[in-house]
Amino acid sequence: MDADRSKVMAYRILAQQLHRVDLPPAELAVLDLGVQDTPYGAARQALAARTSKPVDDAALRLVWSHRGAPHLQRTTDLPALAAALWPVSDADAAARFVTTPVKAAAPLGVDAYRQTAEAFRAVVGAPMLKGEVSTAVSARIDPTLTLDCRPCGARHISGALFQLAGLAGGVGLRVDGSATVIEPLADRGTTPKKMAGLDAVIRAYLRLLGPATAAEVAKFVGTTQAHLKPYWPDDLTEIRVDGRKAFLPADAVDAFAAAERPDAVRLLPPSDPFLQARDRALIVPDKARQGEVWRILGNPGAVLAGGEIAGTWRAKSSGRKLLTVTVTAFGKLPKNARDAIEAEAEVLAGVRGVAGAAVTVE
Template sequence: MEATRAQVLAHRAAVQGLHGGVALDDVEALALGFVDSPPKTGGVGIAVRTGPVDLDGLVRVLSLRGAPHLHRRADLPVLRRELRPRTPRQFAAWVGGFDPPDLGHLDLLIELLRREFPGDRATKGELSAAVSPLLPADWTPWCEPCGADHVVDGLFRLGTLLAGLELEHVGARLVFRKPTGPLPVVEDAGEPTLLRAYARLVGPFAKADAEKWLGAGPRAAWPQELRPVTVDGRGLLVSEDVGEAPPPPAALLLFHRDPYLLGPRWLVAPDAAVAKRVWRPVGSPGALVVHGEVVGDWRYSFSGRTVTFAVRGWSRIRGAARKALGEQAELLAAVWGASALEPNVVEWAQP
């Protein structure tokens, strides 16, 4: 099977609901979760698809790669089942540069996170300090930046997901809520549900792309329905035909970890110089997407009730794309300013 890059981007935009007006319950990309760091950025990604909407029905947890994500509560059992490491290689992916400790003590960490939870709310530091002295030494190596022995950060983050801990939706710090109800039951690995969702919503893709997204090392099984596809001369994998779809929206303001931007980077950002500006090791800007392609970057700042967008190349954008960017900026300002006095005023600036 063959497909063009334009067909792939049109298909992806359509299946992910980027033409807008989608009901929250129908946002298929929620199967992948929306990265929510800094807070409210995940809500922006959802609002691009739905318009301003109440997100109280979603939960904020540390999930894929230990990062804060917005998820449907009904999807949490799948996340726990498929992210729980069951092989040494999967476990090693959570420990960073540290030597993997004894995997057998993961259940002890999960028990301690619930039993030793301090109060009704606890910061990441408070909760880590409560459980670290009760863990085996190989789980609490010396941390030079913190000047203390504490549980390996990646394992702590994984443990909170498996223990059923949820985060507050707002605030610069990670603040956990006291867990309620019984300890979640984590089933056997079973079918690769997350990979199936990734293949449908992001494909075509390469296996390395999916493994990087999972952040948990190689998986034991891949969806059986995967088959090869050639996109502009490059071999990838797909789970369903890339059918006809309307062209992508004229312009979008997305954060660099939006689900639309997953998978092979060259598909969405053919200009390597632009990709280098958008995807940085630290402090990545937003991705300016015009007719499906990442063509530039953007940042924002607040001054009172004014949101200023600095869009690289704003002065060169014309027609439908310029109108669409204005609408996107107003939407983002409304999402961020939901707790502020109205109205929010959008200004433009050159970076």
């Protein structure tokens, strides 16, 4: 099948339910992959862009999952997800966590994950501050997995490995004011012995952010294409997007073919699932605009309007009374978009616990 980028954008908006559906948040399609929570609170804003139903806190859990980043995931999915994100080999493990300061740890491979996961299980029996857990875990693992930290004035575990192994170690996290608290999951499962279920992650990415390539999925997972390829599903449909080969699950092809650009206007938070696709040039073709949406530090939110990313937004609250949302448009906004943006700003204010919102469009 041949398609252009406008068809892909229309499909992804619908596949991710950005037309807003009447479902509990835990039943949203994006939870098949998880919703990144960077900065803290962004995940709940992403859910509110898709449903007006309240979040059931027992059904969702904040954990370190894909690439060690904090994600809201379904509580019932966590044991299987821990196995799906387990490295497939020693080389894969090293590719995921080894950086220059811990280069000597590369030969440990999967054992680095195992040591760290088991240390979490031994140390975290009750809620603990992140720094306390880091110190205790560091004392239980191979010294090559630790590094000297000038700000702390101590030697502790690599931050990448610490977060990558957290889910396998049966821990979740929550934010309490300015502190990160690590606590045991209700169902800790067991430390994975080997990877199982990576194909489910691949399919979820392709269904939500496809058509896509193996290289794009590997980048999302945090591994390399070579390590991902042996687990690539064999029942996918090839879609050529503007001449570029990509893939979609076979059972999603009819929805893709029927997708039409919706008129939904949404204020997407910085780490919204829609912005997690690794083909950024398709989402925002203008390279300069890409730099405005995806910054090295401090990403803004993105305005979805007319089936396109039409601008960026930032918000500032004045206590609990008013949320001021400033929109920087990339050009002329679609007709009636201003009214819709104001309505979405009220939704955003509600998620943040603020009484009302005011919008400025630049």
